[in-house]
Amino acid sequence: MRKRPQQQRSRELVKALIDATAKVIQQQGLDNTTTARIAEVAGVSVGSLYQYFGDKDGLIEALMESLADDIGAGLKRLPLLDNVDMNAMISSAIQFGFAVLNSRDGLYLELVRNWHRLPTDRVVDTLQQHFMDLARLYFLRHYRDYPIRNLEVRVFIVTNSVLFTMVRHISQNNGLIREDDLANELTRMVAGYMATPPDHQGTR
Amino acid sequence: MRKRPQQQRSRELVKALIDATAKVIQQQGLDNTTTARIAEVAGVSVGSLYQYFGDKDGLIEALMESLADDIGAGLKRLPLLDNVDMNAMISSAIQFGFAVLNSRDGLYLELVRNWHRLPTDRVVDTLQQHFMDLARLYFLRHYRDYPIRNLEVRVFIVTNSVLFTMVRHISQNNGLIREDDLANELTRMVAGYMATPPDHQGTR
DNA sequence: ACATAATGCGAATATGTATTCGCATTCAAT
């Protein structure tokens, strides 16, 4: 952020700009998101935009930060560890994932589709970190006997698998596969995989 | 394609343009791929480009078609069904996937990253279709007893999971996860999931 | 009330890039 907003009105302006950015991305897609349009939607001039954001990317980065915080908060509110069995826990997590992706009228969807061009690190870290902690706690509680190796790899695989499978499904939206079928199958795959005890062969 | 190349030199020109498109995308990334640069690399003028391709997208589409054919041919050459157990078969398929993604100096990687903006249908159909046939044949041969429902969903999940997990891993390229660890774990997850007999409850 | 800083404006500027078009060259048929 180029300059700190000090007065009330400018703080509101900054917020309006970030909100407008989300709205424009959601409505017109990332490719058609222009500074002019953002300013227009925010009810503000382009010039003012550049008072507080060095460039367009800065604005988008601010949006991503804000969303990362939202997701983090949402995750903390989920009582995933209270589930008795892993299947239920993973099912809840996947439901949460679908809920997020379908929320905000496709904003998240458009962002994930363009993950490669966006500063997604904060968001990804938030997710990965949370699920990593969750997995650690769960295994500590239920699988005390097994030495848990490979947990990073497993969480990495599972997170990406679920995320992108969901995104692809929502994106192409052919009616051939129903969303709850997909959720069920994803749950089965992930639960089955995570419950697998690690290899005992130390050959690698 | 706007006009059919009739003479030898123009057929070579079209080929040179498609090759150049691949090269530029691979070297500069899709975002920095300009018609001017493509023409330059092809050793041809921009004007000539528009003789045979209605627009830039047409050129890229031609490239995608060509790659879809390559992948299809590569898949047909793989003797996946000769593998005795599913684990070996899936391991081979995943190895093939990594090989493709790492081939052509990252061209495929860049294309998958930008799948959302590209005409990927042909390629995706090729993959999905092939794995679908493969799965059908395998189950017919080994699990004759089970009624195989849900196969579409399973193949969809597995294809997307593996593809995007691999892409994300190669993209971020943090040394924390080794490629062969990832391949092994992916194999375990997929094999475990595909070997699961379908639900017997007919409640859905 | 005044001075100064903060904020806000938007037409003008700068830049990048897809596409066109009139002319030049090469090919293939007679």
Added chain:
DNA sequence: ATTGAATGCGAATACATATTCGCATTATGT
């Protein structure tokens, strides 16, 4: 050899859009 079609050229055009900058307005402290 001649001619018309096919091919090739690349400077010029059209357009979209990020960013700037000089000026106008508003807030804050004294």
